[in-house]
Amino acid sequence: MTKLLEIENLHARIGDNEILKGLDLSVGAGEIHAIMGPNGAGKSTLSKVLAGAEDYVVTSGTIRYQGQDIAEQSAEQRAAHGIFMGFQYPVEIPGVSNMMFLKAAVNAQRKERGEPEMAANDFLAWVRHRVKQMKMDPAMLSRGVNQGFSGGEKKRNEILQMLVLEPKLMVLDETDSGLDIDALKIVSDGINAMRSPERATILVTHYQRLLDYVQPDFVHVLAAGRIVKSGGPELARELEEKGYGWLQAA
Amino acid sequence: MSDIHASWGEAFARFAGGLPAVDHAARSAAFDEFIQHGMPDDAIERWHYTDLSAFPKKPVQLATAAALGGYARWQLSGCDERIWLNARNVAGASSATASLPSLDAHAGIAGLHRAFAQPGLQLDVGPGTALARPVHALTVTTADADGEMTHLAHRISLARGAAATVILQNVGLPGATRFSTQSLTVELAEQAQLTLIRVQDESRSTTQWLQTDVNVGRDARFQLVNVDLGGKLIRNDWRVKLTGPGASTELAGLFAADARVHLDNQYEIDHIAPHGTSHQYFRGLGFGPSKAVLNGRVVVRPGAQKTDSEQRIANLMLAKGAEIDAKPELEIYADDVKCAHGASCGQLDDTAVFYLRTRGVPETQARALLTYSFINSVLERIAHAGLRTRIARQVTALLGADLDFDAIGDLS
Ligand SMILES: Nc1ncnc2c1ncn2[C@@H]1O[C@H](COP(=O)(O)OP(=O)(O)OP(=O)(O)O)[C@@H](O)[C@H]1O
Ligand SMILES: [Mg+2]
Numbered sequence: 001m002t003k004l005l006e007i008e009n010l011h012a013r014i015g016d017n018e019i020l021k022g023l024d025l026s027v028g029a030g031e032i033h034a035i036m037g038p039n040g041a042g043k044s045t046l047s048k049v050l051a052g053a054e055d056y057v058v059t060s061g062t063i064r065y066q067g068q069d070i071a072e073q074s075a076e077q078r079a080a081h082g083i084f085m086g087f088q089y090p091v092e093i094p095g096v097s098n099m100m101f102l103k104a105a106v107n108a109q110r111k112e113r114g115e116p117e118m119a120a121n122d123f124l125a126w127v128r129h130r131v132k133q134m135k136m137d138p139a140m141l142s143r144g145v146n147q148g149f150s151g152g153e154k155k156r157n158e159i160l161q162m163l164v165l166e167p168k169l170m171v172l173d174e175t176d177s178g179l180d181i182d183a184l185k186i187v188s189d190g191i192n193a194m195r196s197p198e199r200a201t202i203l204v205t206h207y208q209r210l211l212d213y214v215q216p217d218f219v220h221v222l223a224a225g226r227i228v229k230s231g232g233p234e235l236a237r238e239l240e241e242k243g244y245g246w247l248q249a250a
Numbered sequence: 251m252s253d254i255h256a257s258w259g260e261a262f263a264r265f266a267g268g269l270p271a272v273d274h275a276a277r278s279a280a281f282d283e284f285i286q287h288g289m290p291d292d293a294i295e296r297w298h299y300t301d302l303s304a305f306p307k308k309p310v311q312l313a314t315a316a317a318l319g320g321y322a323r324w325q326l327s328g329c330d331e332r333i334w335l336n337a338r339n340v341a342g343a344s345s346a347t348a349s350l351p352s353l354d355a356h357a358g359i360a361g362l363h364r365a366f367a368q369p370g371l372q373l374d375v376g377p378g379t380a381l382a383r384p385v386h387a388l389t390v391t392t393a394d395a396d397g398e399m400t401h402l403a404h405r406i407s408l409a410r411g412a413a414a415t416v417i418l419q420n421v422g423l424p425g426a427t428r429f430s431t432q433s434l435t436v437e438l439a440e441q442a443q444l445t446l447i448r449v450q451d452e453s454r455s456t457t458q459w460l461q462t463d464v465n466v467g468r469d470a471r472f473q474l475v476n477v478d479l480g481g482k483l484i485r486n487d488w489r490v491k492l493t494g495p496g497a498s499t500e501l502a503g504l505f506a507a508d509a510r511v512h513l514d515n516q517y518e519i520d521h522i523a524p525h526g527t528s529h530q531y532f533r534g535l536g537f538g539p540s541k542a543v544l545n546g547r548v549v550v551r552p553g554a555q556k557t558d559s560e561q562r563i564a565n566l567m568l569a570k571g572a573e574i575d576a577k578p579e580l581e582i583y584a585d586d587v588k589c590a591h592g593a594s595c596g597q598l599d600d601t602a603v604f605y606l607r608t609r610g611v612p613e614t615q616a617r618a619l620l621t622y623s624f625i626n627s628v629l630e631r632i633a634h635a636g637l638r639t640r641i642a643r644q645v646t647a648l649l650g651a652d653l654d655f656d657a658i659g660d661l662s
Contacts, residue, residue: 048604051604051608052607052608053604054604055600074607074613075604075607075608076607076608076610076611076612076613078608079607079608079609079610080610084608085608087605087608090605091599091601091602091605093602093605093606093619093620093623094623094626094627095622095623095626095627095629095630096619096620096622096623096626100619100653100654100655101606101609101619103654104606104609104611104615104619104653104654105606105609105610105611106610107654108609108610108611108612108615109610112610120656144623144626161609165609165610
């Protein structure tokens with residue numbers, strides 16, 4: 001069976017700086033993968049390359065999503081086909097309301113997929129349902145995107161967007177950082193709610209804490225631009241105990 | 251006398267009889283001023299970026315009334331509508347007889363305007379009266395024959411404690427080359443409050459000079475949102491005098507210079523009395539090979555102690571070949587004042603564009619949304635939702651995007 005995501009020998013650089021240096025990763029539908037690793041290892045780079053960032057140049061290797069090489073696909077095409085990236089540092093867009101933003105996103109994706117626009121009322125009901133699920137104040141919908149949001153609120157908003165868009169492959173870059181205990185629970189519930197046999201999630205995280213709520217099937221260590229070790233949930237606990245030093249030699 | 255002056259002289263002789271019978275002697279004197287001083291050229295400091303000395307070359311004629319039933323599409327809900335078509339009042343009474351405006355401007359061009367001045371909005375609001383609805387003064391210009399011109403003079407006068415909102419919108423239909431001047435004089439008595447929304451949206455073959463003179467009296471307030479959407483060559487002059495103690499003004503503006511537009515905005519605030527406040531807040535967009543100038547000059551006179559003045563200009567360059575010259579200027583002759591200014595110029599943030607694209611929003615639309623975000627702080631000052639949306643749509647359309655503004659929601 002083809003994997004949902006298959007990355008082979010991926011090399012990517014920004015400017016003259018090679019950051020991903022032969023990375024392999026394969027993610028099957030229905031799976032949750034955690035990626036951990038030291039600061040500067042290339043975790044955010046991997047997330048952005050998957051999402052289609054154009055400032056990174058893929059020099060060799062392939063990314064296959066749903067069996068297709070997506071090298072030529074723009075970020076917006078990837079999004080329409082179900083790839084979602086939760087940003088480590090979500091962007092503020094003052095004056096563009098969350099509602100306008102979500103509607104623009106949903107309708108653009110539907111258009112790209114050749115589906116009709118959602119009726120305004122259905123859309124509003126759908127978004128309200130997701131806002132409630134994230135235990136957010138519906139008033140946030142008329143506020144600017146992440147405008148004046150706290151760090152934790154921004155992360156929660158990333159998950160709200162994910163729930164509204166219902167992607168197939170979710171790449172969540174440190175969505176757990178900066179969350180208080182209750183928010184971590186809500187965010188985890190959101191991620192778990194999206195768990196299904198057709199979907200997969202890649203959680204980039206520094207902490208075991210998130211993995212207590214969202215049980216990963218696989219844990220990988222990304223160091224110096226490559227996956228240097230893979231294992232089950234126990235690997236995360238081992239890392240929490242020992243750090244990354246013992247792997248560096250590997 | 252040069253050929254240009256000869257052709258103007260002929261035009262004045264031809265049309266003087268047809269102009270409203272106000273003060274013919276004054277019109278003639280104004281015309282002489284024009285002939286004597288000519289049009290301003292770029293050797294004059296205030297006209298550094300714009301030279302009208304060779305303009306217009308062809309003989310000119312006053313625009314004639316045209317049949318146009320289609321102005322309904324610019325009308326705004328909930329407003330008191332006054333409409334001028336080719337400088338003739340066609341809807342909503344133009345009250346009071348107009349007299350020629352006195353303008354703090356270049357003597358030549360002011361002379362030209364006064365010589366040909368046609369009565370525009372004449373709004374007088376009595377003491378303590380607050381107008382329930384905004385006045386929407388809409389001027390539409392058609393473009394039937396080359397070289398037609400219009401010279402509207404508007405006047406707003408608020409008595410003590412009066413309050414009004416006025417939307418002054420100029421729309422020029424595409425077509426033949428045109429020349430127009432337009433003046434607005436505003437008198438605000440003690441504690442009067444005027445909110446003025448000015449939308450300038452001319453055809454790409456129009457050369458236009460706009461002059462606004464405002465006197466803000468004791469504890470009165472003048473609040474402006476000016477939107478410049480273009481023309482061929484637009485010169486927009488503002489002179490705001492804070493003449494009474496405690497007078498305040500906020501000048502907010504947004505301009506969009508798309509391809510081949512020359513747009514020159516000159517704002518001058520004169521703090522004459524103490525305890526005055528002035529805020530300037532501008533956002534500029536450069537869309538293509540175009541030139542925009544924004545000069546914000548603040549003068550604080552010796553007697554204007556405790557003045558509080560701030561100027562903020564931010565520009566966004568959206569295409570190669572766009573040029574925006576933004577210059578805050580401060581001249582302070584009082585010692586106990588608080589003045590701040592700043593100007594910046596930048597491009598859209600790549601990370602923000604990428605953020606939107608990862609949500610499925612195509613690049614063109616992403617750039618338009620971020621441009622909308624950039625100008626929103628000015629747009630939200632436009633206290634009419636329909637007009638606000640229309641302007642947002644028009645500006646973002648310059649980026650090739652068609653955004654769904656129905657989903658904006660309540661931003662307040
Ligand atoms: N624009 C850039 N130019 C040069 N180097 C860059 C650029 N962007 C990122 N890098 C470098 O790429 C490396 C990987 O960065 P990345 O953000 O992917 O790390 P990370 O694994 O996500 O780290 P963290 O755990 O701190 O979030 C870092 O050394 C970083 O400095
Ligand atoms: Mg990172």
